[in-house]
Amino acid sequence: MVLQQLHENTSIVDRIIKLKKERNAIILAHNYQIPEIQDMADFVGDSLGLSQAATKTNANVIVLCGVYFMAETASILCPNKKIIIPDPDAGCSLAATINCDELRAWKRKHPNAVVVTYVNTTAEIKAESDYCCTSTNALKIIDAIPSEKEILFAPDMFLGAYVSAMTGRKLHIWPGECHVHAGIKPEDIMKLWNRHPHAEFLIHPECGCVTSCMYYLAKNDIPSQRSYILSTEGMIKRAKASPAKEFVVATETGIIHRLHKENPGKVFHPVSENAVCKYMKMITLEKVLNSLENMVYEVKVPGDIASRARVAIQRMMQLA
Ligand code: SF4
Structure with missing residues (x-):
């Protein structure tokens, strides 16, 4: 069953790569996308990184694997490019x-x-x-x-x-x-703090996912030793540069895939398995394929x- 799924995914990815060339398209994926999307994207990053990548590309078409406001931001910054989002219902509760x-x-x-x-x-x-x-x-x-x-x-x-x-x-x-960061409580951090006494705590200040933790940290409701408030790019860099082998990551769980991939041999624990953005997970390989086949769904912010x-x-x- 797993092998069959892998085979199907490979075939979809092959078709996506072929269509990408034909359309002169680029695929940008947010750090919270599912692993299969991150693995076939041309660029993976946070919302600011996606905006910057959109302005730098020479591609005519940008497939934005993220949520709707990110595709709008790409449209605002790149009015002459075609911006498509594989699922236009991928919103943002914030x-x-x-x-x-x-x-x-x-x-x-x-x-x-x-x-x-x-x-x-x-x-x-x-x-x-x-x-x-x-x-x-x-x-x-x-x-x-x-x-x-x-x-x-x-x-x-x-x-x-x-x-x-x-x-x-x-x-x-x-x-x-x-709704994602609202679910991450200081108690979750404290529970893992005691359970992983040698781990560094990487607390993400972007996308609203752990802004409540930033607030509690500022109020000293959670201790600041071994805690780093970092963007996702900052997390990736810190995980690489740090001598620590174990990290507790307070953000949407999608980032764990990239952290593992870029830091083999190190261990990453999500602060909460429930920190999952259902909107981010709406984008699938099948939907990306559909978006390139049919050039849907275009996001164009009025001039x-x-x-x-x-x-x-x-x-x-x-x-x-
Ligand atoms: S995690 Fe999802 S709902 Fe929360 S701010 Fe990010 S995109 Fe919006």
Whole structure:
């Protein structure tokens, strides 16, 4: 049964590779994608990395194996390329916590405020923002805003609280959260802390998945020795550079595949087996094949929204 599945996957991957050449396409995959997708992608990275890879490629078509807002970001940054997502229903519970009407109403209450939104938002929300940010660069972005300015920060409340604590700035914070990171509790970290006394703890500050942990760390509810707050790329680098042989990884479990692959001989434990993003797992090899065969599903952000959203993203990229 396993052999048969492997054979079928190999055949699908062969067809994907052939079609990719014919279409002059590139496949970008987020770190939280299923292993089969990561293994056949041209590039695997975090949401910022995917955006950067999209702007660098000469391919005409980008197959974005991630969630919808990531395909929108690629469309915003690469308006002349065809961006396709294998499953258009791959959403994001965090991005869904705020809509454009809600943001506009919030802005009306604070007409002089600077709006900073996490990259995990829709294109419309980015278009209403002054700056985008990721968890990795959020502190830099907030620090770059003059201290007398009022700031609206959306949509992740844990990241907002962490940024506020670290910068000493009072922020207006939208009460949004991601269903994945909301499930990771400090108790989960503490349980593994005692069970793996020699392990390093890699806590991911991106994508909202462990922003609650960042918040608890800032409050000293979890100890800071042996703990590193890192982007997924930072995790990969730290795992390679560290003398430690064992790591506990606090993020969506998809990253474990890449960590194992790039660090043979080291052991990685997910902080929670339940930290699984059902949206990220909606992309399958069969759907990627379908997307290249039929050139579906195209994600095209309308020009006026894209040009306003691009300003917020580019400001972030310049500061980061
Ligand atoms: S893990 Fe959370 S923030 Fe990341 S894509 Fe999934 S729902 Fe969105």
